[in-house]
Every structure is written in C-alpha cells, then in structure tokens.
Amino acid sequence: MKFLVVDDSPTMRRIVINALKSFGIEDIVEAEDGQDALSKLQTHKIDFVITDWNMPNMSGLDLTKAIRASEQWKNLPILMVTTRGLKEDIIQALQAKVNNYIVKPFTPQVLKEKITAILKAGEK
C-alpha cells in the first residue's frame, strides 16, 4: 500500500513518515503542496493520501476537491492533518469529502487509529 504525505513543512512530513514507518508502512511518497501532490498522483499508484490544509500554490482543501472531481481518484482515501479546528473549517472539509480529520499536534496513536478507521470503512 502506497501512501502520499503532503505538507509544506519538511518537519511535519518527517514526523508523519516516521510515524507511518513505525506502523510498518514503508512505501511512502512525499509532496510539498497540492500541485506537487497532483503530479505525484499521476506518476505513482497512490492508495492513501495524508494532507495538510495550509500550503502554498494549492491548499489541502483544493487538493481534496481536485481528487474528488477526478474520475480516476475520486474514491482515494484522504486524511486531513491540520492546525485548523474551527467549525467552519470542519464543515468545509466535510463538504469537500475528506475521509477523516486530525488537528495538530497529534500522537502517532491517533494517526494509526484514523488510518485504520478509513481503511476499514473502505472495506465495507
């Protein structure tokens, strides 16, 4: 299973990747913003996207909308990991059809729970 980690902060990408590796997930691709993520989606067979919201060039929300609008990737699991925790933000994320949402800072345990929950829901 190949994961795409999208965040403009190299520190955050490293933290997420470290956590994924501790869960035994080794096949990981990185992208530094939404645009970069879209190009990585075209060149790699991605199974799961973990994205930040606030990023230059293309935000995580716009990336989600672009993915959902695409016939090829519309069912791709997307987990949003962000500092944004206002009601308005959550509603926007729900409307954009993000599968789940984590507010930073998060524990690796929470990340694992969300990934597992999304994958389980996808199996149904």
Next chain:
Amino acid sequence: MKDMDIKGLIKKAEELRALFILGQRVVPFLEELFAFVGEIQPLLEEINTSIQENLSKMPNLSKQLSKVTEATELATNEILDIVDGVFYKLDILSSTLKEFESSQLGLKDFFEDFNKLVGKFNNGSFSIDDLKLNLSSLQAKSKDILSVETKINSMKEMIDNIRNDSSSIMLALQVQDITSQQIAAVNHLLNTVQTRLNSLISKFQSGDITKVATVQEQTTNVTELHRVIAFDPDAVESLIDNAARQDEIDKLFEQQTIEDTSSSKEPDNKTAQSTETLDSEEKISQDDIDKLFNQNS
C-alpha cells in the same frame, strides 16, 4: 496745516502703501498656504488613521510572538523532561541487561554441570551420590534461569516505555510547524504595515520626503522567510484543548459517516443547507453537531 504735518502724513501714506504692496505680495502666498493646508488635511487624517490602525495591530503581533515563545519553551521543556526519563529508563535497562548477563553465566554453569552428569551417565561412571552432590547446585542455578523470563519481560516493558516517549517527543516537535505558521502570520502582518506606511510616504512629493521614503524602503523591508509558508493565523490556538477539539471533530465525522451510509439524499446539499445556520467562528460543541445533523434527518 503745517509743513511738518503734511510731511508726516505723506510718510504715513507711503508706509501704508508699502504695507498694501506687501499685502498684495503676501496674499497669493497665504492663499497658497491655505490651499496647501486644505490639501494636506485629508492626508494627515489618513496618516493618523493609518498609524492608529497599524498601532492596533502591534499588540496582536506581540501577543502572537509571545504565544510562539511560550509554545516553544513548553515544547522544549517537555522534550527535555522526556529525554531525562529516557536516560533514566536506559540506565535501568542497562543494569537489567547486566543482571541478565550474569543470569546467562549461571545458565552456562548449569548446563556445564548438567552435561558433566550426562557424560558420567553415558560412560557408566554415574552414581546416585554424584546426582545428590550436584542436585542442590543445579536447583540454585535453575533459579537464575527462571529469573531470566522476568528480566526479559521487564526489558520489554522498558522498551515499550521508551517507544511511548519517542511518540511524545514526536508530538512535542510538531510545535515547530505550528509556531512557524504563527511567525509567518506575524511576518505577513508586518509586511502589510510596511506596505501601508510606504504608500503613505510616497504620497509626499517633496524631495526630502522622497529621500526619507527611499531610506525607509531600504532599511525597513520585512525579511522574507526562508521558504513560503502558508499559514493559519490562529495556529498556536491548536495547542489549547487539542484533545477536546479532536474529540468533537471525531464525533462530527462519525455522524457524517452514519448520515452518508443511512441516507439516499444528496449529502453535499444537505451539509450545505444545514451549515447555513451555524456561526463559523465558534468552536465545535456537541450541541452544534447535533443541530447540524438533526437538520439533515
């Protein structure tokens, strides 16, 4: 009339004439001055408003920077505490390992004694006396073997503890992303203030003021950050009540999932309709979530 009086009158008249001539010369200057004051008044008002506006941003900037300092200090201390704990646990692990090594030596002795007995048994020199002689020693050494399991379990527990500590460090390190967003927000505000002040200064056309504007531009430019950072202006707020916020978000997502799977209506329209009544600036509460989803049902 006397000659003197006439001369005096003429002198006064000449003085009056000179005064009128001066007046004629001064009036255009005064008119110009009035016009200048009239023109500069809105500009001064604009400067006043701008200064007030920018000054009002300053406490917010310093508050945000103060929060950044507080957050980094907290995270650094948290990491240092965890590292102290890790060192302590490593010391325990190291001493347990030493005990384990001595237990292993006991295990080696046990098998050596045991093998000697087996050897005697195989070559026919084995006697009950040999068994009696070695039995108590073998029993004592077998206690070391039994303690190995306890030591392994204790080391496993300690390794799990250190793993949890590493997770806590990862959690604390996320403050770097959060504070960098906050600093980017402050930088953005400083840029806005500078742009506003520069545009005001550039309205003055006087040579001296133009010079000042140029100097200002050269010396007060807000430095760009080392990379473009898209920011959440309230990023540091995410450190407050993080667990409670996550809990409420989880409930919202769970209910949305139930709603999606149990209803055949269009979920996008439903969410959009139900969100109209919500105040977007509020933090999420369970009541709001219920309201949101009751409208959908």
